[in-house]
Amino acid sequence: MTISSFFIKASRAFQGYPVAPKLLLLGTISSGGLVAYAESQSDAGPPPIDSNQNEVRKKKVVVLGTGWGGTSFLKHLDASQYDVQVVSPRNYFAFTPLLPSVTCGTVEARSIVEPVRNIIKKRRGEIKYFEAECVKIDAANKNVFVRANTDTTLVGNPEFSLEYDYLVIALGAQVNTFNTPGVEENCHFLKEVEDAQKIRRSVIDCFETAVLPDLSEEERRRNLHFVIVGGGPTGVEFAAELHDYFQEDLVKLYPMVKDLVKITVIQSGDHILNMFDERISTFAETKFKRDGIDVQTGCRVVSVSDKEIKVKVKSKGEVCSVPHGLVVWSTGVGTRPVVRDFMEQIGQANRRVLETNEWLRVKGCEDVYAIGDCATINQRKIMEDVLAIFAAADVDNSGTLTIDEFRDVVDDIIIRYPQVEHYLKSNHLQDVTNLLKDSKGNDRKEVNFEEFKLALSLVDSQRKSLPATAQVAAQQGTYLSKCFNRREQCEANPEGPRRFRGSGQHHFNPFRYKHFGQFAPLGGEEAAAELPGDWVSMGHSTQWLWYSVYASKQVSWRTRVLVVSDWTRRFIFGRDSSRI
C-alpha cells in the first residue's frame, strides 16, 4: 500500500493533471461553461453537450486537424476567449518524425502519440473535440461539414455541420502518387501511425514467407527485396532503420536467409537527401554503399504491381522491372480532396496548396487561416510596394530619400519583407543602409525613386517558400494562437509594421520562420544534421544529438518517458519481431 500511495502521489506531481473536481472548479472560474456541465450531469438531465449559454456569445473557432499545426495552435490558444471546436479523424497527436522508427519497432506506436483530449484539457477554457473528418468547407456560409469516423454499429447521426467565425485549416497533406499506376494499391506509405504499424507487420511477413519450405532461392530473394521510392529524409531514414533492424535483430532470427535480403532506394534526382547540404548527401550515399543499401539515383518509377516495380532509368531511357516483397512510397506531398475543393471555391483552383498571406490568412477568404503542409505563404514582393514605400519614407516629399529617412522605415520594411534580411545576409551586407550605396560601393547621401527601385530590384529573388515540415507547421500554429490570444488587444493597439499601402499599422507582425536545423538519421547510430548557421554535423555524436533533441521535443512528459524507455529497451533487448 505504501508503494501504491507513493505511485499515486508521484503520479499527481508528475502529471500535473488536475483531478476532476479541480477541472470543474477551473472551468467554472474561467468560463462558466462547465458549470452547466456539472449541474446537468448531477441530475442526469438533458444531454450536457451543446448546452447554450446565456452569456455574451464568444466567437466560434473551428480547428481542422490535430497534427503539428493544429496541436501547436491548441496548445498555446487561450481557449477561454473563444468557443473552440476541434475536428480530426484521429483522436491523438502523433510525433511524426519518429514514424520511421515505429516501422521497425525501435519506438512503439503508442509512445509517439498523445490523445488530443489530454492536450486540450490542460488549456484554460473549454475546447470541444469531435473525432470526425471534415468533408467540406463552405466558406460562403462559414460552415464545415463533418463526418464522424466511428464504428457504424454505434448509434447517432455521423454527419453534422459546424458553424465558425474563424476557421483554422491544419489538415496536412496526403501522399502524392503523381498518378503512377498501381501505387495506391501496392505501396505502403509513411504518413500515419497506422501506416508505420502496417509496414512493421509486412516486413515480418516478408521474412516469414521467405523461410517457408518449397520456395526457390529466387522467390526468397523476391520476398526479401525491400524497395523505398523517394530519397528524402523519410525514405532514407526508413531504409536506415530497416537495415539496422535486419542487421541487429532479424539476422539472428532468420539466419537462413541472411544473404538474400536487399534494400533499394529509388530516387528521381541525382542524389538522395538533395534538400540537404551536399556534404550530407555524399556522407549518406557513402554510408549506404558501405551498408549494402542499393541507391538508384536518376530513376523514375513508371508503375507498381503486386510483385514488380517498373523503373525508368532517366539517363538511358530504359525501363527495367524489379521484383519486390515490399514497396514504401515516400515522395512528396499532395493536396487532400477537401482542401482541393475549398481551393476551387475561393479561386485558388490552379494552385498546388492553399495560398495564405504573411499572417497565415487564406487569400480570397475572410476569417480562414491555414497552417502546415496544406498551406504556403505567398510572401509579398517588395517590388509591388516599392512606390508606396518610397512615398511613405519620403516624408518631406522631396522626391529623394535620405539615409535618415530610409532608416526611419527600414525596420518596418525588414519585418514586412523578410527577403530583405535574406538578401543582406546572402550578399554579406552588414548594414541595411549599404543597400543605398551606388554600383561602385560608394555611400550616397540620398537616392531618387529609380535608384531606390534599382537598389531593391534583386531583393525579391530571396523570397523563400517554407518546406513542408513539422517544424514549420508547429511554429505557424504557435504564431497563430498568439495572434488569436491578442486579437482584441492588437486591434486596439496594433503592433505590426507600418502599412505602406494604406495607413496605420498591421495588427500583428507577419509570421516568421526560424529554422532550427534538420536531422537525417542514417542507421548504425550515425546521423547527419544541418544546424542553424549553415553548420553541418555528421556521425555518431550527431545521433546522440538527435536522441536529445527528439526526446526534448516530445509533446508530453508521458511520451518523452516512453520514447526514451523504448530506446533503452531497444539497446538492451533489441526490437520485437512479433507480427501483431
Added chain:
Amino acid sequence: MTISSFFIKASRAFQGYPVAPKLLLLGTISSGGLVAYAESQSDAGPPPIDSNQNEVRKKKVVVLGTGWGGTSFLKHLDASQYDVQVVSPRNYFAFTPLLPSVTCGTVEARSIVEPVRNIIKKRRGEIKYFEAECVKIDAANKNVFVRANTDTTLVGNPEFSLEYDYLVIALGAQVNTFNTPGVEENCHFLKEVEDAQKIRRSVIDCFETAVLPDLSEEERRRNLHFVIVGGGPTGVEFAAELHDYFQEDLVKLYPMVKDLVKITVIQSGDHILNMFDERISTFAETKFKRDGIDVQTGCRVVSVSDKEIKVKVKSKGEVCSVPHGLVVWSTGVGTRPVVRDFMEQIGQANRRVLETNEWLRVKGCEDVYAIGDCATINQRKIMEDVLAIFAAADVDNSGTLTIDEFRDVVDDIIIRYPQVEHYLKSNHLQDVTNLLKDSKGNDRKEVNFEEFKLALSLVDSQRKSLPATAQVAAQQGTYLSKCFNRREQCEANPEGPRRFRGSGQHHFNPFRYKHFGQFAPLGGEEAAAELPGDWVSMGHSTQWLWYSVYASKQVSWRTRVLVVSDWTRRFIFGRDSSRI
C-alpha cells in the same frame, strides 16, 4: 560512445543471446545441421532451407501451436535429438492471462508477446518454425497439411504438408458461441492479442461517438453501455479493468458523459466466478455492486444484434432486450475445426475435446500427443484394473492380500491412479493402509478380493478433469518435453509405475497436475485468489501478490521488464486513450 558501448555490453549480459557466430558454432557442435546453413549461405548456393543431412535420420516432431502448451514444450525440449518443426499462425507466444489488461491499455500488447523464434533460438539444436495454420491432420499417413498465414501478394506456395514421426497438438480452443445467433458478427472476443487490441479501439470509439453533437441522451447511454457475457475469470477481469479505465482515466477526458456509462455482466449461473470458492464469488459480487457494475445472474443470452442483446431471465422466463454499445463474449471454450476433423478420423467424434491417456498420448492414435485446451486426460478408473491389481499384489497367490503385499504395490497404485491420493485426502486418511480397514475402522491383517474391491470402490469418484487454463497447458508441455528428452533412456530403463495389466513398467510416470492457485483481479487494486491448500486471499495485498506472480511468470526478461514498466507507467501517467 561510452554510453553506447555500455548499452551494448549490458545488452549482451542481459540478453544472454548468443551473437550470430556463436549461434553457428553452437549449432555446429550440437547437431551439425547448421554447418550446411553457414556454407550454403557463404557461397549463396542453393536455398539453405530443407537441406538434407546425411547423418542418421532424426525422428521428426511436428508441434502445432505456440500457446502455453506448445511453447512450454519447446522451451524444455532437447531439440538436438529430434528434427523439430513448429507450425503456428502467430509467430509469437502471448501471455494470455494479461489479455484483459491489454483491452484497456494497462499493459501494452507488445509487452505480453515474445517471438517464437526468440524462444526457440535459445534451445539446443535446431527448431524450424513456419508461420502457418494447420488445416488438416492426416493421422493415417502421419502428415499435417498447412496453409501459410502470410500476405497474398508475396510469392511462394502457401500450402504445403509436413510429415511427422511424432505429432504434438497444442492448438488450444476457440470461442464457444453455443450457436447463439448474431454472436459471431456482433460480439468481441478475448482469446487473441488482436481481440484485445480491437476491444481497446472499440471502447474509445464508443466514447468518441457518445460525445458527438446531435445525439439524444438515450443514444449516448446506448453507446456507453458495455455488456460482458460470461462471469468467468476473463469476463470479470475485463469488467473490472474497464471500470478502472473509466474511473481513473476516461472520466477526466469525457467528463460530459460520466453519468451515462454502464457496465453489465451477464452470467447464466447463479454467481459470477462460480468455479472459485464461494467466499470469492461473494466478495466479487459485493465489490462490483459497490462499483456500480451491474451483475445479472441467471440470465441466458438468446441473440445479439448490432444494437441490442436479447436476454432470457431464467427465473421468469421473460426475454428482454438491452441496447448496447459493445458486447464482449467470454463464455467457455469450443473445439477448433481442424481438431474436430481429426477427432472424427480417430473415432472421437462424439467427444467435446481430444481424449488422451495419462501420458498425454491421444487415444486411438499412435505417436500423437495433445496438450492444453484442445485435450483432456481420461484418467483410468481403478475399478477397471482392480482384478489385475489384486492379482499382481497377491504374490503368493493365496487369494488374500496382506498389509505387506499391499504396501509393495501401493506406490505404483498411487502414481498410476492419482484419484487414490485425492480420495485419501478428502477422507482425511493419514496412511494408505487405512484403506484396508474394515467398515468399523478396525485394522485387518489381510483382505480378500471382494473386500479389496469394496475398499477401493469409492476411489474413482475423485477422478478430476483438469480446467482449461494456462497453468495446466504449461505443465503438460513441460512434462511432455521431458518425456521426449528421455525417450530412449526410459525405453531402456523404464521409470514409470508397474503395468498391472501386462508385464514390466510404464516408461514414464503419468502426467500429474500441480495446482498453484488462481487469481481473479477485481479492479481498484483489489484481487481475489485461491491459493494451494484451499487458502483464499482477497483485497489489496492479493493484488500485489498478483503483480509479483504475474511478473515472475513472464516468458522472458524482456516481457518481464516491459510488463512491470507498463504497470509503473500506468501508475504515473494513466492509460493512453489514443484510438490506434
